[in-house]
Amino acid sequence: MTSPQGRMRPTHPTAHGIADLIRTFGLRTAGPDASRADQEVAAPRTPAPSGTAVTGVTVASSAVEPGDLFVALHGLTAHGARFARDAVAAGAVAVLTDDDGARLCADVTPPLGVPVLVADDPRALVGDVAAWVYDHPTRELLTVGITGTNGKTTTTYLVDAALAAAHPVRAVLGTVELRIGDDAIESPRTTVEAPALHALLALARERGATAATMEASSHALALGRLHGLTFDVVGFTNLQRDHLDFHGDMDGYFADKARLFAPAQAKRGVVVVDDAWGRRLVAEAPIPVESVSTHLDGPAAGTADWAVVEADVGLDGVGSTFTLRGPDGAHHRAVSPLPGLVNVSNAALAIVLAHRAGIAMGAAIERIGAAPAIPGRMERVIERGGGRPLALVDYAHTPDALVLALESVRPITPGRLILVFGSDGDRDQGKRPIMGEIAAHLADVVVVTDENPRSEVPEQIRAAILAGVRSVRPDGGDVHEATSRAAAIRTALTLADPEDTIIITGKGHEPTQEIAGVFHRYNDRDVLRAAVAEATLAGPGSAE
């Protein structure tokens, strides 16, 4: 993977006259340059003079490229109009903002020298504007969107694997990466800003992609980052307590997730109804939705359109096999390539999503059963054999996810379960002892280390986790502390017998470790592979 900068846009953008933009979106003009933009409105058929055509869009001054429309949004901490001067210096040819922003732009001396366009709510408009500027890429792409608290990334990759049956070139956009075909860049967040999203999709179209699968975060839905695109199919995994600082309460969180199931945003939906939020979504969604029950004894098992009616979790030592009943009563035998019941749920949802996106049931089931590893999601990095233990990397970084991750690997562990984990600095401190307790209850050997300490003292984070561990195991048996993550992984390898399983949780795919404000290149998988190679070279029993 390489750096995102400069690689996320179409290479042959269309030039759109500013007058056209004003007319299409009913914008007002403001400031000393209003007359120039208004003249263009009066003569809309005249090609825009050089320098006044818009070829791109951005909401961040640092990302402006020559020819961009800079959309200056009223943010949570600042008004983007404060950065209009930087944007124009970088090549922005016009600014789109609200009335407050227009006033800020008018105060800039010397004057900005570009048209300032005004809308009542530019955040609501920016997705549609970006889609227009990039010539509506999603009109030529099949699009699948997935939301929910947990399982978005996993389900996204499983759907992508199924879409491969009919779409040789595809885009996958989410927490792990922004991928078009075989070309991937690191992702700055789960769902990128609307201008970046439409630019990426335009690039995907340019490169021959015919389908895109993406994660839809609740922040993105609340902030309109997915405006300007109507998904062919959207999916909902589950809703659990998270991000309440942003959404207020669970009802607010639900309402933001439910925005994905509005007619402007999606044509049809598939909803997992194992929790009450999913059942509420099915009852309230204004678009056609189908329900999927994935818990054998779940409250909607008998009434859902689709239901997992039987599952053998981890019996083959890898993933699970299960039977999915369809709306017509037909039973489909399927495979989850990842361990644990949660991945039966993700695989069942992915099968129905892919099927509704046009993939034949048999092909969807076959492709998902054979899906490649998902970066940092229950990823089997070292296979058991040749005297080596099985070793996996997973992104579980909350108490609930840690429980599920440990319970998922227990059935595929003939020996001891060895856990390497830590907890983030500058984030929820309350979860540290709780995760320590979970580790002590569910793992046999615990190695506590650092995750992303950020501005905190790493020893103090470890001490809080260890307090939880020792509340369950006062004698400290099989409990280890390692002052670096790499050392923790080597310790686990040294301790492991061939029938043991090592699981390293918390960082998953992450390519860096943040310590005291510095992002160091670091990845659990790479360190694990290197440690195994070292141990192999040094001979048996010498992993330390």
Ligand SMILES: CC(=O)N[C@H]1[C@@H](OP(=O)(O)OP(=O)(O)OC[C@H]2O[C@@H](n3ccc(=O)[nH]c3=O)[C@H](O)[C@@H]2O)O[C@H](CO)[C@@H](O)[C@@H]1O[C@H](C)C(=O)N[C@@H](C)C(=O)N[C@H](CCC(=O)O)C(=O)O
């Ligand atoms: C809470 C949240 O989502 N905040 C987003 C919001 O920030 P904000 O309103 O505070 O922006 P601001 O700092 O006040 O700045 C206002 C405007 O000025 C612009 N600006 C600002 C500074 C500058 O030098 N130049 C400039 O142009 C900004 O781009 C922004 O448009 O609008 C900004 C862009 O408009 C986003 O970058 C920012 O996301 C921040 C980076 C963020 O961390 N978001 C996270 C919480 C997020 O979105 N996470 C979800 C996943 C959550 C999960 O499921 O785990 C995600 O999709 O990744």
Ligand SMILES: Nc1ncnc2c1ncn2[C@@H]1O[C@H](COP(=O)(O)OP(=O)(O)OP(=O)(O)O)[C@@H](O)[C@H]1O
């Ligand atoms: N359907 C599910 N229900 C509950 N937990 C799940 C589910 N799927 C995965 N998990 C757990 O949640 C963690 C994150 O999984 P995944 O990355 O697929 O979800 P996500 O929604 O993309 O989360 P994030 O936004 O944090 O990346 C994993 O550690 C996994 O153990």
